[in-house]
Amino acid sequence: MINTRAFKGLAFLASAFLVANANAVSVQPLREGVLTIGSDLSWAPFEYFDGDKPAGFDIELMEKIARGMGLTPEVVDTRFANLVIGLSGKKFDVIASALYITPARAAQIDYVPYLKTGGALMTLKGSEYRPQRPEDLCGKRVASLKGAAWVPMLGKLSTEHCVAAGQDPIVVQEYESSPASAQALLARAADVQFDDVAVSQMLVKQTRGRLEITSNELLEPVVIGLGVAKGNTELLKALTDQLDQLRKSGEYQALLAEYNLQEPTAEEITAAYVEK
Numbered sequence: 017m018i019n020t021r022a023f024k025g026l027a028f029l030a031s032a033f034l035v036a037n038a039n040a041v042s043v044q045p046l047r048e049g050v051l052t053i054g055s056d057l058s059w060a061p062f063e064y065f066d067g068d069k070p071a072g073f074d075i076e077l078m079e080k081i082a083r084g085m086g087l088t089p090e091v092v093d094t095r096f097a098n099l100v101i102g103l104s105g106k107k108f109d110v111i112a113s114a115l116y117i118t119p120a121r122a123a124q125i126d127y128v129p130y131l132k133t134g135g136a137l138m139t140l141k142g143s144e145y146r147p148q149r150p151e152d153l154c155g156k157r158v159a160s161l162k163g164a165a166w167v168p169m170l171g172k173l174s175t176e177h178c179v180a181a182g183q184d185p186i187v188v189q190e191y192e193s194s195p196a197s198a199q200a201l202l203a204r205a206a207d208v209q210f211d212d213v214a215v216s217q218m219l220v221k222q223t224r225g226r227l228e229i230t231s232n233e234l235l236e237p238v239v240i241g242l243g244v245a246k247g248n249t250e251l252l253k254a255l256t257d258q259l260d261q262l263r264k265s266g267e268y269q270a271l272l273a274e275y276n277l278q279e280p281t282a283e284e285i286t287a288a289y290v291e292k
Contacts, residue, residue: 050090054112077262116165122289127244128242128244138211153186160197161194217229
């Protein structure tokens, strides 16, 4: 005689197994069963250490994506300037580190676009120098994250705007992390800091108001993408599919709202790949 209760139990387990495998994807990560993620954990609120655990928007997003792929997420803390090199050197499967999409980077890696943001200018609280736009930076020492997307723009602006008009050049001082840039500003080793607007807002809070944002609009609006090695089309598709699933479930929109972030439009994504 068939044990009806046992049969139903086996049927339930089989159904759960099929659902789990339907959600899993057949990618070949660097380590079996693990999605290795390169991220600079000094860039709050996108990614940072909460105690000894990775936290932030990108970390939460990748946990959801990895789970949907049937993989365990593992974050490799890597300084921003070394992320693309690390991806090419197969130190991780994907970059999730508020990586701005630029034509130059797009020639080296592939992207899954998922966010938009932009820059802000920040000075010491109460400073008489209150820059609003990059054009206000002539003759100033600008602290910046090493390898940031706006560094080439500042170099070009310095030559074509500042020097061409008879003004002193912009002196860009690159640091390994945004907190290190902020420390240079606090120590008066720099006159102003150029950084992501969300990161700048976090630094203002972390320094308890010793710094303040002086720009009043989003500077150099950019699109952010997950970075995947060229030719890894299987992983690129899997990440894209999982992001689409999170959109359909509403989890992605809820995460954006929690961090006060925005999703780029199709037009903004297309424009991100075009040299300005």
